[in-house]
Amino acid sequence: MTNPIETFTLPATSIRLNRMGYGAMQLAGPHVFGPPKDANAAIAVLREAIELGVNHIDTSDFYGPYVTNRIIKQALHPYPTTLTIVTKVGAKRGPNASWEPALGKQDLIDAVHSNLKHLGVDALDVVNLRVGPPLLPEGSSVAEPFSVLADLQREGLIRHLGLSTVNAAQVAEAQKIAPVVCVQNLYNVAVRKDDAFLRELAQQGIAYVPYFPLGGFSPLQSSALDTIATSIGTTPMQVALAWLLQRSPNILLIPGTSSVKHLRENLKAKDLTLTPEMVAQLDAIATKK
Secondary structure, rough: OOOOOOOOOOOOOEEEEEEEEEOOOOOOOOHHHHOOOOOOHHHHHHHHHEEEOOEEEEEEOHHHHHHHHHHHHHHHEEEEEOEEEEEEOOOOEEEEEEEOOOOOHHHHHHHHHHHHHHHHOOOOOEEEOOOOOOOOOOOOOOOOHHHHHHHHHHOHHHHHHHHOOHHHHHHHHOOOOOOEEEEEOOOOOOOOOOHHHHHHHHHHHHHHEEOOOOOOOOOOOOEEEEHHHHHOOOOOOHHHHHHHHHOOOEEEEEEEEEOOHHHHHHHHHHOOOOOHHHHHHHOOOOOHH
């Protein structure tokens, strides 16, 4: 297989994103709660990401809460004109670090204004509505909360809208209300229930952003990943990211890290080329699960 194209343009926009982005979740404290151990290190990671060509950062005011957006503002504001910051609403954090739904009209309005304040912007580039489990039962209607965000978009507070943890029917429901530029779902080399959905979104030109591309807080473990990585002199995590980039041209990656070293390693995945034989071995990981 050849190297994948390195950029993707969000549908019906002029926003051209480098497909290797950065997810800010790990800049918060343990379990995405509270401040980081080293705020200066978090700032250094963000600045290095921009220096290395990242122009797409994923965040949310419920990371911390109110931690990652403040760090992003401190590190990068005033923002480069080429930078797109994507945030999420629909959840809140309990005092014991629990994740709770926040999908009522006022919850969503408050969340958008909170993101605006902590990022230090007049309008949010992209807002993803997070609706799936455990916040709502799988397949629940998105019409009511998405309509709230569409109203805020018409007010000029949001430029573009997306969805997180959804299926094809929910995307279709949302598209009747306002355009959807991206979908953010759980997907990686081992978790592949979205294969058909990914193809549908690619046909529509909608970006697909896999969260936990490296397996989440418990990294992917696979002998196939290890073997391939050894054979080409790289790391298993770089192989997992390269597989995603070659999987579909509408995939945008947001691997997160609080380490400059790991950030550099992750971004090198875009330079890897996996052969058809390697891809077949990786595809079989999900088949065996």
